Structures are given as structure tokens and as C-alpha cells.
Amino acid sequence: MHEVDMTKCLILSMEEWAERKNKEKIVVEKINLKIGEFTCVEPISLINTFNAAVFGSWLDSSEIIIETIPFEGRCSKCKNSYYPKKDNGYKSPCCNLNLEEIIRGRELKISSIDFKEK
Amino acid sequence: MHLPLSDKIELNILHKNSHQAEINKKKFNECKVLCLNIMSSPGSGKTKLLEKTLEDLSKKIKVAVLEGDMTTTLDAARLEKLNIPVVPITTGRACHLDANMVKGGFKILESKINPTLLDILLVENVGNLVCPAEFEIGEHFKVALLSITEGEDKPLKYPVMFREADLVLITKVDLLPHLNFDIDELKSNISLTNPKAEVIEISSISMTGFDLWKNWISKKIQEFKK
Numbered sequence: 589m590h591e592v593d594m595t596k597c598l599i600l601s602m603e604e605w606a607e608r609k610n611k612e613k614i615v616v617e618k619i620n621l622k623i624g625e626f627t628c629v630e631p632i633s634l635i636n637t638f639n640a641a642v643f644g645s646w647l648d649s650s651e652i653i654i655e656t657i658p659f660e661g662r663c664s665k666c667k668n669s670y671y672p673k674k675d676n677g678y679k680s681p682c683c684n685l686n687l688e689e690i691i692r693g694r695e696l697k698i699s700s701i702d703f704k705e706k
Numbered sequence: 707m708h709l710p711l712s713d714k715i716e717l718n719i720l721h722k723n724s725h726q727a728e729i730n731k732k733k734f735n736e737c738k739v740l741c742l743n744i745m746s747s748p749g750s751g752k753t754k755l756l757e758k759t760l761e762d763l764s765k766k767i768k769v770a771v772l773e774g775d776m777t778t779t780l781d782a783a784r785l786e787k788l789n790i791p792v793v794p795i796t797t798g799r800a801c802h803l804d805a806n807m808v809k810g811g812f813k814i815l816e817s818k819i820n821p822t823l824l825d826i827l828l829v830e831n832v833g834n835l836v837c838p839a840e841f842e843i844g845e846h847f848k849v850a851l852l853s854i855t856e857g858e859d860k861p862l863k864y865p866v867m868f869r870e871a872d873l874v875l876i877t878k879v880d881l882l883p884h885l886n887f888d889i890d891e892l893k894s895n896i897s898l899t900n901p902k903a904e905v906i907e908i909s910s911i912s913m914t915g916f917d918l919w920k921n922w923i924s925k926k927i928q929e930f931k932k
Contacts, residue, residue: 590837593800598719605715617710621719628836628866674862677898686901690869696840700714 591633594696595641598634601698602647609703616650618702625659626693659693723841726805730844733812739824740930742923743843745867746851747860748833751877753781754910755851756828757788763920764790767825767927772811774803774832781830791819802837803829805844825927835864847926852896853878854887861895868899873906873922880909 598619606614623629631654638652661672663680669691672678678687718724734741746752753773760769770791773782782794795803795811808829815821829845831838850871852860855878861868868874874896882889889907896905906922908915 590801590840593802593804593837593841594719597723600722601717601719604722605713605717609713626866626869628840674865677862677895678865679898686898688901696719698715698717698719700712700716702710702712704710 590628591630591637592641594629594634595637598638598698599641599647602701605698605701606646611646613706614703615706616647616701616703618651618653619647619698620653620655620700620702622655622657622695622697622699624657624693624695626690627696629696631656655699657692657695660691661687662689662691664688720840720842723805726809727842727844730805730808730812731846734827734844734846737821737824738931739821739827740847740927741827741829741843741845742847742849742926743829743831743838743845744849744851745831745835745838745871746833746853746877747835747856750833750851750853750856751910752830752833752851753784755875755877755908756785756830758910758913758916759920759923760785760788760790763923764788767924768823769826769828770815770819770821770824772803772808772815772827772829774807774830776801776832791815793818797832801832801834802841803831803843804841808843825931826923835860835867839864839867839870846930847872849873849875851875851877852892854881854885854889854892858888858892858895861892861899865899868896868903871900871903873904874900875915875919876905876907878909878911879907879914880912 623631635652642648660669662669663682664685665683668682670680672687744752771785773792773794775781776797779794782792785792793811793814795807848871906915906918
């Protein structure tokens with residue numbers, strides 16, 4: 589259900605962006621998103637919800653492209669970066685320490701918008 | 707048609723919510739009221755915890771509650787019996803409170819009382835371990851509740867919620883003798899997702915842990931008012 593609210597936020601951001609571009613004169617082709625693995629968003633659910641939400645609207649012909657950002661942490665002792673795994677309790681494989689620092693994987697971003705002018 | 711164009715914006719999808727949350731926090735700071743965002747799954751005991759906490763605490767500090775609920779005002783009605791200002795926020799189909807809802811709730815609160823007289827604003831979020839973790843409301847601290855009947859594995863299954871929490875209250879610990887539950891395993895799982903989180907074992911029936919919880923609140927208010 590939270591993808592519905594994420595979609596609402598995404599559409600609001602798009603509306604805001606389009607107001608600066610003169611919405612009547614553009615066609616959005618692709619909305620490129622960066623979604624971190626350590627977020628509450630399931631990419632396919634977000635795409636399906638978006639497609640349903642924009643049906644018949646000015647964003648009807650736009651496509652969501654999602655780049656998944658890996659979940660990456662840094663070991664608090666040796667400072668090496670690593671990919672935390674749930675099965676391992678997110679511990680660092682190098683020093684077997686609990687996850688303290690998250691380097692990336694929390695992103696919920698619109699990275700870019702591909703569009704054409706009419 | 708013209709050639710395709712690309713606009714690199716690198717904008718947080720939730721930026722409008724985050725922006726409103728910043729405005730809310732600024733408002734709370736101006737009023738010198740500490741705001742706690744209280745989150746958990748449905749039925750973990752948020753409202754009961756607030757009832758038992760405020761029975762005593764509301765005599766010592768000035769407190770108000772914003773009470774989030776999807777469809778009813780039942781929880782707000784329970785807390786109103788304590789003669790404290792309570793504003794229900796019914797979210798409809800939304801499974802979390804967002805910053806705009808809290809802004810609206812606080813505005814209603816301002817029409818009832820002078821918010822600068824408050825010490826603390828408790829916001830009881832909608833019961834859900836997923837969405838509330840992503841939607842900031844302007845809070846100073848996030849408090850996550852997890853009842854022992856939910857299982858030891860929940861911090862691993864809902865890691866974002868427990869990663870975001872400043873304090874985790876393990877609730878319903880009076881049931882420990884009756885359940886096959888490993889509280890050390892739960893604490894270990896909380897620590898795996900968030901080594902910095904403070905943890906308190908608590909029961910609204912036996913009142914275990916209430917001194918620690920109320921001391922935590924008092925300490926945070928003192929630090930905030932400095």
C-alpha cells in the first residue's frame with residue numbers, strides 16, 4: 589500500500605517540475621529513478637502503481653525506469669565497504685561487526701527526466 | 707516533435723514531505739516542544755503505553771497527543787479521558803502519517819491550547835512497520851515499539867523501521883513466562899539492524915520498565931530545553 593503514497597509523492601514532484609517547464613508543451617518519456625535496496629519500496633509495485641495512477645493523465649505515456657542502488661555499508665573497525673546481507677544479520681564479513689554506517693542503499697530519488705517538446 | 711531532452715534533477719521523491727517535516731520541526735523548536743514519533747505494528751500496545759505513561763506524567767509535564775488512525779477516533783477517545791489535549795488524525799486509506807497531516811493536526815491543537823506551554827508532543831503513528839519509517843513528520847526522536855508476541859525476527863524483517871528508531875520499546879514483557887520467546891535474540895536482532903538504538907523492556911500491565919521510559923522522556927525534554 590505504501591507504493592501508492594510513494595507514487596503520490598512522485599507525481600507531486602513531477603507536477604512541480606512540469607510547472608517550471610510549461611507542462612502543456614512537453615511530453616515526458618521516461619522518469620529515471622534511483623531506488624536503494626535498503627528502503628521500503630518494491631520497484632515493480634511502484635511501477636505498477638504509477639502506471640495505474642497516471643492512466644489518462646498528462647503522464648500517461650511516460651515510463652518509469654528504476655536503477656536499483658545496492659545496499660552498501662562500511663565496517664566500523666577496518667573501514668572496508670561491504671554489501672550487508674540479511675542472512676548474516678548485516679554484519680561485516682571482514683570483522684564480523686554489526687552494521688553501523690550505511691554508505692548507500694537509502695536512495696529514493698528522481699535522477700533525471702527524459703522528455704520532448706511538442 | 708523536437709529532439710529528446712533530459713533534465714538531471716537528483717530530487718528526493720519524498721522531498722515535499724521532507725520539506726514540510728523541516729517546517730514542522732522548526733515550528734516545534736520555536737514553541738520549545740519536543741516531538742516524539744511513536745511507531746509500531748497494529749496491536750503492539752502504543753495507545754495502552756501512552757495511557758499508562760500519561761496517567762502519571764501528565765501531572766508533571768505539559769503534554770499533547772496527535773493520534774493517527776486509519777478509520778476511527780477510538781484511540782483518541784481513550785486518551786482524552788486523561789484530560790490532556792488530543793487531536794485525532796484520521797488518515798483514510800493512508801497507512802502512515804505524513805508531515806502535512808501533522809501540520810494540520812498541530813494547527814488544530816494550536817486552536818485549543820497555547821503550544822508554547824507544552825513540554826512534549828507525542829505523535830502516535832498509524833500501526834504499520836513499513837511506511838512510517840520513510841515519512842518524516844518533523845519529529846526530534848523516533849520511538850519504535852515491538853511486542854514480544856510479534857516474534858524475535860521482526861527487526862530483520864522490517865529493518866528500515868528499526869534502523870531509523872532512536873529508542874525501541876520491547877512491550878508486553880509481562881507475557882514472557884507464558885511464551886517460548888527469546889528476548890536476548892530479539893535484542894541481538896535490534897542491535898544487528900541498529901547498534902545505536904536504545905532498548906527498554908516494558909509492560910503496561912506489570913509496569914516493568916516505566917521508570918526507565920519516563921526517565922528517558924524527562925532526560926530528552928531537559929536536553930531539548932537547554
